[in-house]
Amino acid sequence: MTQDLVTSEVExxxxxxxxxxxxxxxxxxxxVLNDLRATFEAAAGTADLRCAVLRGAGDKTFASGGDLKxxxxxxxxxxxxxxxxxxxRALAAVREFPLPVIAALNGDALGGGAELAMACDMRFAxxxxxxxxxxxxxxITSAWGGGTDLVRLVGPSRALQLLSRSDVLEAQDARALGLxxxxxxxxxxxxxxxxxYLEPMRRQSPHVMRAFKALVLPSRTEGxxxxxxxxxxxxxxxxxxxxHDAAVADLLNKxxxxxx
Numbered sequence: 551m552t553q554d555l556v557t558s559e560v561e562x563x564x565x566x567x568x569x570x571x572x573x574x575x576x577x578x579x580x581x582v583l584n585d586l587r588a589t590f591e592a593a594a595g596t597a598d599l600r601c602a603v604l605r606g607a608g609d610k611t612f613a614s615g616g617d618l619k620x621x622x623x624x625x626x627x628x629x630x631x632x633x634x635x636x637x638x639r640a641l642a643a644v645r646e647f648p649l650p651v652i653a654a655l656n657g658d659a660l661g662g663g664a665e666l667a668m669a670c671d672m673r674f675a676x677x678x679x680x681x682x683x684x685x686x687x688x689x690i691t692s693a694w695g696g697g698t699d700l701v702r703l704v705g706p707s708r709a710l711q712l713l714s715r716s717d718v719l720e721a722q723d724a725r726a727l728g729l730x731x732x733x734x735x736x737x738x739x740x741x742x743x744x745x746x747y748l749e750p751m752r753r754q755s756p757h758v759m760r761a762f763k764a765l766v767l768p769s770r771t772e773g774x775x776x777x778x779x780x781x782x783x784x785x786x787x788x789x790x791x792x793x794h795d796a797a798v799a800d801l802l803n804k805x806x807x808x809x810x
Contacts, residue, residue, distance in 0.1 A: 556585035558593070563752055565593050565602035565649075572608030578662050579617035580633070583640035586666075590643040590651075600759045601751045602647060603744065604670060605654035606663075612653065612679065615661030618798065630789035634693040634782050637662070641669040641695050645770060649759050650751065654744050655679040655730070660718065661688075665696025668703065671763070672731045674747050675721040676740045681729055682718030688801065689793035693785035698777040702770065704728055 558567045567589055569576045586604075593599065606612040624633050644651055644666070653659070653670035659681045667673050667681060675681075683700065685692055692700070692713070701709040704727055711717070712727075724730040734743035751759065788794055 554585075555579070555582045556589055558589050560593075560596065560599065563598055563600040563756065564748060565596070565599055567602060567604045569604075569606045569613055572606070572610070574617075575611040575614040576606035576608070576663070577614050577617035578637070578666065579620050580636065582617075583637050587640040587643040590647050594648055598756050599649050600754055600756050601650045601652060601748065603652050603654050603748065604644065604666075605656050609656055609676070609740070611657040611663070612655045612659040613663030613666050614658065615663050615684075618802070622798075624789070627786040627790040630693075631782060631786040634785050637694040638778065638782070641666060644669045645695070645699075646767065647763075649756075649763050652744075652748070654740075655681065655721070656740055658682075658718075660684050662694055662696070665692055665694045665699070668696050668699040668729075669694075671766070673729065674744055675724070675730045675733045676743075677721060677734050677736060677738075679721045679733075680718050681721075681724050682716065683713050684716045684718060686713065686716040687797065689791065689797040690788045691785045692781055693789075695774075695778055695781070697781045698774050699770070701777065702774075 554570055556567065557570050558565060567586070569582060571577060571582065590602070593602070621633070624630055650672065651670040653667040653673045655667060655673055655675035657676065657679055659667040659679070661684050664681050664683050683692060683696070691697065697713070700712065704712070708727060719727070719729065721730055721733045725733055732747060734740055
């Protein structure tokens, strides 16, 4: 039986979406991104929804970024642009969902995984979760609209610091910067903690929740085309640069050595 890459269900007014690749640390392949887009687009008109929750399977990783094995086939700047634009459309479906979307960071959100988390409206993290824009470690830039989201959320100075240092932040440090809205306390069961965070939203009327999202969405979407194009153009150039090939080869060699 083929395993669903993305699962979803509606429970008590909440659309629960899960990236279902825990054995691979929930990498964001093109198929996963396409399934995420289809899931959010299909649920957008569901009348009794109040919010959506997006998480990764397991307890280690929310999403680990692009699927390196698949992306090895992406050669050249034009192919990189096509890949980035397809992923941008998937994250736009999350960002533009007509109800609040909460990223439940059950574990690490790194690289493209951080971009996906930032496409959501809020982020609720397990105490041990981390988040980081680590694309620079592979000699590339953000690609999926996450750079624009980061600049708008924390401002240009902090965004540049996070991007240029490839920092990976612990949940509480990320909360202090505004990247994460809330963190589960200590040993609290994560499922219990996220349900408690959602409870006030469940008490709202669905049409009111849609109105709240409609109020804030323009601040996230209007005027972002220029920044998104800058991001895509720079990503495409960086992807095709020999520095990226060298960085990927180095990473794969280190992983192979660890498995021996």
